[in-house]
Amino acid sequence: MTPPPQPRAGAPTDLPEGDPFGPDNLPYGVCTTAEHPDRPHIVVRHGDFVLDAGGAAAAFGSAHADLLQQPLLGPLMAAGRPVWQAVRAELREWLTAPEHRETAARFMRPLSEVTMRLPFEVADYVDFYASEHHATNVGKIFRPDNAALPANWKHLPIGYHGRAGTVVVSGTPVVRPRGQRKPPHEDAPSFGPSKRLDIEAEVAFVVGTPSAHGESVPLSGFRDHVFGVTLLNDWSARDIQGWEYVPLGPFLGKSFATSVSAWVTPLDALDAARIAPPARDVPLLPYLEDSAEPEPGGIDLRITVSINGHTVSEPPFSAMYWTAAQQLAHMTVNGASLRTGDLYASGTVSGPERSQRGCLLELTWGGKEPLELPDGSRAFLEDGDEVTLSAWAPGPGGSRIGLGEVTARVEPSR
Numbered sequence: 001m002t003p004p005p006q007p008r009a010g011a012p013t014d015l016p017e018g019d020p021f022g023p024d025n026l027p028y029g030v031c032t033t034a035e036h037p038d039r040p041h042i043v044v045r046h047g048d049f050v051l052d053a054g055g056a057a058a059a060f061g062s063a064h065a066d067l068l069q070q071p072l073l074g075p076l077m078a079a080g081r082p083v084w085q086a087v088r089a090e091l092r093e094w095l096t097a098p099e100h101r102e103t104a105a106r107f108m109r110p111l112s113e114v115t116m117r118l119p120f121e122v123a124d125y126v127d128f129y130a131s132e133h134h135a136t137n138v139g140k141i142f143r144p145d146n147a148a149l150p151a152n153w154k155h156l157p158i159g160y161h162g163r164a165g166t167v168v169v170s171g172t173p174v175v176r177p178r179g180q181r182k183p184p185h186e187d188a189p190s191f192g193p194s195k196r197l198d199i200e201a202e203v204a205f206v207v208g209t210p211s212a213h214g215e216s217v218p219l220s221g222f223r224d225h226v227f228g229v230t231l232l233n234d235w236s237a238r239d240i241q242g243w244e245y246v247p248l249g250p251f252l253g254k255s256f257a258t259s260v261s262a263w264v265t266p267l268d269a270l271d272a273a274r275i276a277p278p279a280r281d282v283p284l285l286p287y288l289e290d291s292a293e294p295e296p297g298g299i300d301l302r303i304t305v306s307i308n309g310h311t312v313s314e315p316p317f318s319a320m321y322w323t324a325a326q327q328l329a330h331m332t333v334n335g336a337s338l339r340t341g342d343l344y345a346s347g348t349v350s351g352p353e354r355s356q357r358g359c360l361l362e363l364t365w366g367g368k369e370p371l372e373l374p375d376g377s378r379a380f381l382e383d384g385d386e387v388t389l390s391a392w393a394p395g396p397g398g399s400r401i402g403l404g405e406v407t408a409r410v411e412p413s414r
Helices: 052-059 074-078 082-095 098-105 133-141 218-223 238-245 265-271 324-332
Strands: 028-033 043-044 050-051 109-110 113-116 125-128 159-161 167-169 178-179 190-193 199-207 225-232 258-260 303-305 310-313 343-345 371-374 376-378 386-394 400-411
Touching: 028 400, 043 052, 050 052, 050 218, 052 082, 052 098, 074 082, 082 098, 082 125, 082 265, 159 324, 178 238, 178 376, 199 303, 199 324, 218 225, 218 324, 225 265, 225 400, 258 400, 265 386, 310 371, 324 343
Parallel strands: 125 343, 167 258
Antiparallel strands: 028 043, 028 113, 043 050, 050 109, 125 159, 178 190, 199 225, 199 343, 225 258, 303 310, 303 386, 371 376, 386 400
16 A cells, blocks of 8 residues: 655645655646635646646646636647647646746645546546456356356457446445346346445546547557546446346446546656566457557556455556557457547456455455455445545656545445
8 A cells, every 4th residue: 555645844836755646647637616616627636735727827828728727628638649748747847846836836725625526528438357367257256167268358358338427536425226136046036226236446548639430549559549547446236237247248237337536647657657468378469469569558556445444455457468558459440439538447457366356246256255344244335335446656766656546435225
């Protein structure tokens, strides 16, 4: 887990030693204030303060002030990578250059004084199944007498198209869904609240630059199209999902809620965390073959999953078999277009150890081995449980880059 930074002293532009939200990070968000609850505006996180990006841009005479004065990140995301890089360089200078810090401080306020919003309009949502450890465990749980991995799993990144309208920002309560359930020992389905409500610890990628319908995006186009990275919890009603998913896949068991962090970390902030993905043991088709790519496709992110403040898992994103660049290439290889605000997620992040499993289905082995928490055992989530995902990645010079946490509390079915 990331050690908490020491309390801040001095000006808002000063940072405590080891703060994971320093000038090498600078994630984007959107917030409102108590004075203007109806005026969302773009902010950049710096330690435990936020910088009013639009206000600062106007004060400094930035050519990008109009983009930063918008109520959502969409126009900035659509502007393309050269603009993203230029804006990021400006923000870093305003917050670190001695001659600018006093002016920047006028546009900063404590994070605790603002209300964070969903920072962009979600255009489409795609969820992948990119962890070999997760897919293998799920196969063993559901199909103990058959091969754990489907025959296609190592040839392509399996995914499904989710529901953009129920992507919600961190802090939004999640209502226990209702639906049809049919355990194997029962003859007919019943209807009611899910009894096997689960989480999925995931990493998601936010598309900025769109692509033309009918054209595919190669592996080399990843940086040109992906604006940033965010944590995501893809809630799952395992009993509803288990009854409905054959033959077309997840539907009501997944579409009721997907929680994302309020913060989008720029892709460039994770340069120091890029690593080679696990070795592939099946030859890949040319559009997915990444062994000759100039940049390694993996990202060394360390995730922590907690329930009611108690750590239950620490999944390593470095163990993911399929990379985000491969997922993007596969998602568009048929000519499907990208839109600004498209969100695609990795699927559950799990590692080889039991302590690294990213969902309760795996952690409790289908409910057969409940977790022992300080407030009682859990096979799956109970009403009132609060789940939090947090993460960090290695940064320049031994620093840490923090990803904004995503948290939500389970409310009873309505």
